[in-house]
Amino acid sequence: MGGLRLSRLFFNRRIWLTAFALLLPLPAFLVSMNIGTYPVSGPELAEIIFSRLMGHDLRLPQVYDTVVFNIRLPRILLAMLVGAALSISGATLQGIFRNPLVSPFILGLSSGAAFGAALAMSVFPWMPLQMGAFSFSLLAVGSAYLMARRKGEVPVISLVLAGVVVSSVFGALLAIIQFAVDARSLQSIVYWNMGTLSTASWSKVDLAAPWVLVGCLILIALRWRLNVLALGEEEARSVGMNLELYKFVFIVTATLVASAVVSVAGIIGLVGLIVPHMVRMVFGPDHRILIPLSLTVGASFLVLVDDVARAAFSFEVPVGIITTLLGAPVFIYLLRATRAGGWE
């Protein structure tokens, strides 16, 4: 009996697929380490890390140590953090809004971040760029949330509309700065808005990682509650859910996670939209599976796309451009396949 069950487990395609998606970041990591001017294979990587840890002399040229520790490792880890954060944030917000076309930027997060970054770059040079982007993205989402709030309730449809308004206001404020600054500042503002990982560093990884790790743990722990929420607000309340509390917790967590990575990598579009959707198409809408797999697939997806961004052409393309070009056709397909996005 046990043997039969085991063999059934062994031949179950779905279980293999799930395991594959869960473990995908590992091969994605190894492949990405091997791409670049100095390819580093698995055994070489092990040797380089081992020699660092043990204080051995490296048998490879010293440049490999520099490439791995100062360039490639921070970049790959940052790409994985950003991909994981945007995807898990998107999956969460899609569940709350009960709509597969929602992205982490629906409540004005990206517009707020762009304005904050521009402010730090050109108007207040004393303000760290990441701090400007982070605080203004939170300000944007916070004001959208408060605008939508009436009598202690935050209806989803009001949230969407408030998000649109907040996005346009911060878009206009950004335009004022862009209009006023000199050409060089303008260039860096535009470049930041494209989203890039080419400026990756350990300090950026350190800035974003704690938020992403804590946020992902909270979302994973609460993920079944998203199933309850995704059935509708009245339906959730009638089974005893403290609806406004959970909506608040989910929105705050999803926002912190996404804001943390946007503030270090700029606005990398459509990852948070298409990754959860791809996972949902293969594994179904159950958030118990969707949330953890969005994390692992998102991390793998962005690190692989970033490989293309840094190695496919003779010059480096901002990764945000590639994700958007890849994501746009998927988005159009979804729009058509789900009949105007499934708004009620």
Place this chain on the structure above:
Amino acid sequence: MKAAEGIRVDEVSMAYGSSKILDGVSLSIGKGSVITMVGPNGCGKTTLLKIINNLLKPDRGRVFVEGREVNSMPAHRLARIMGYVPQGHKISFPFKVRDVVITGRMPYIPAFSSPKREDLEKTEQALVLTGISGLADQSYTQISGGERQLVMIARAMAQQPSVLLLDEPTSYLDFKNQILTLKMIKEISRSRKVTVIMTLHDPNHALMFSDEVVLLRKLNGSRAGNVIAFGPPHEAITPKNIQAAYGVEVEIAEVKGRKLLLPL
């Protein structure tokens, strides 16, 4: 005062803006009975149902279930006592039927937890009770309206409630499914000792399936009081009361010992 009182609605009034929907409604509902609320559109029957489930807060008045006021209970406590089946439910994501039904276990599952074996067992029982075990692995978005109604009833029963509230359970169903659903609701009430309160469009259904009927009228201006009649179906649904509620003339016919409402 009844021996086993399940629910007491005490002087409940409610207005949306300046238009009064409910005015001084009081009801006392015995445990284990099937109560139907009928009346014209806008008479406030759905509003009253939501007030009983604490989904809406009344402007005045109170609702007690098993001796406790509903809006003083923590949400998950109330959800262990009352199940609610909304009208014509739709969802955007193709959840499996089983995953929808298991959300009824919400009041028993701690915050940072997911359904466990016991919740799965209760879910399977609710699927069997409503006769939809065969649909468990199908997608909620691909089953018929009648089947969706059963899924939402199963979800409410997974809460193991002693009170089941249903908002127009027959409104999107064809003739056959209307009868089947109402029969099943009555059977569940009898076998599980569950108090059922449902709103219905058709007074004939109320005549056929309820122990007691609440007949409501629309409040027009200053006329005080919604409840025209509250009592056994044959006493509540009379030509005079129907005329007062709907403004329609009817007569009662008797076919094989059963009463039937016929419009004139």
